Amino acid sequence: MSTDYQQARAALGVRLRELRLACPDGRLTGTQLAELLGWPRTKVSKLENGRQAATPEDLRAWAGATGQPELEGELQARLKGFESHIRSFRRQLTAGYRPVQETWNSEIAKSRAVQAWEGTVVAGMLQTADYARHVLIRYADLHQNPHRDIDDAVRARIQRQQWLYQPGKAFHIILWEAALHALVCPPSVLAAQLDRLAGAIGLDTLTLGIIPFGASLKISCADGFLILDDRVAITEDWHAELWLDDADTVATYRRVWDMLGESAVYGADAHNVINNARRSLAAG
Structure with missing residues (x-):
């Protein structure tokens, strides 16, 4: 995987962790957030550590579950920014x-x-x-x-x-x-x-x-x-x-x-x- 791509994905993960820890009603643990979203606990960890690529749906759900839906646009812009520059063949070739x-x-x-x-x-x-x-x-x-x-x-x-x-x-x-x-x-x-x-x-x-x-x-x-x-x-x-x-x-x-x-x-x-x-x- 390219270094630039991994760095961008890791930076998005850091931002996701910030949102989890800054919930208006109090910080959530990774396990608590996973339960709210109906995800495996490991998915939260992988997204926050840049080991898994987030989808637009993941980001929408994350912003909502952490009580900060107004930040979804920022997250989507981050994702679109690095995906427009790093165009994976796996995703391109689905069509x-x-x-x-x-x-x-x-x-x-x-x-x-x-x-x-x-x-x-x-x-x-x-x-x-x-x-x-x-x-x-x-x-x-x-x-x-x-x-x-x-x-x-x-x-x-x-x-x-x-x-x-x-x-x-x-x-x-x-x-x-x-x-x-x-x-x-x-x-x-x-x-x-x-x-x-x-x-x-x-x-x-x-x-x-x-x-x-x-x-x-x-x-x-x-x-x-x-x-x-x-x-x-x-x-x-x-x-x-x-x-x-x-x-x-x-x-x-x-x-x-x-x-x-x-x-x-x-x-x-x-x-x-x-x-x-x-x-x-x-x-x-």
Whole structure:
């Protein structure tokens, strides 16, 4: 679990404990509050110690049971604040994979400049349908989530690529060479994906950089991320997407982007790296 997420959940727990101890009719023990709410006693402890995520219903019940219903709005705002920045896949995927892709589509639609860095897979904006399907299935397996709407999600992801052909948009994508070799799909699918990458070079809306294996690195090739119009940086952990919109954090990601870009090759040189990966795949 991310440190920021855990700290925010723990801070909410501290506030819940304060409300329990400040009941207008006298403080309640954890056991007493649990009995009032009809909860297991351990749930009160877990919420107060940040070991369990509260739901909006939990917060409404807590404010009412502690005799302070007027504070429900504050509690809900705290929950909404950190959940809007830490978007757990478990919660997002309850509605399926397509809504997640459609959320991304709406964000890309309102962005003029998109910067993407990926170290181990091809960026979604440039994926073929077959490649995208294999990537999404692997994540579905990781999260033990049914594949029920994977094809709908693939269509939504591919639909995002329409903006590559829209004047006024600018996509700046950097990949590590590892992404050109990673067999997250069958070799034939990867071959078609590499052809797609090579064919995208030259689009006037796209700048594609590749960091070769032998390049001198200004900074380590860590987790993938996107920057949308310098207003938000988005990265992923295994459990969640992190949407980071404070100016200092976005500026940090922008510096990382600039440092990665210094190690990348572009144009004909990027084309050569892709072609070498294609030949290596064929030889294998």
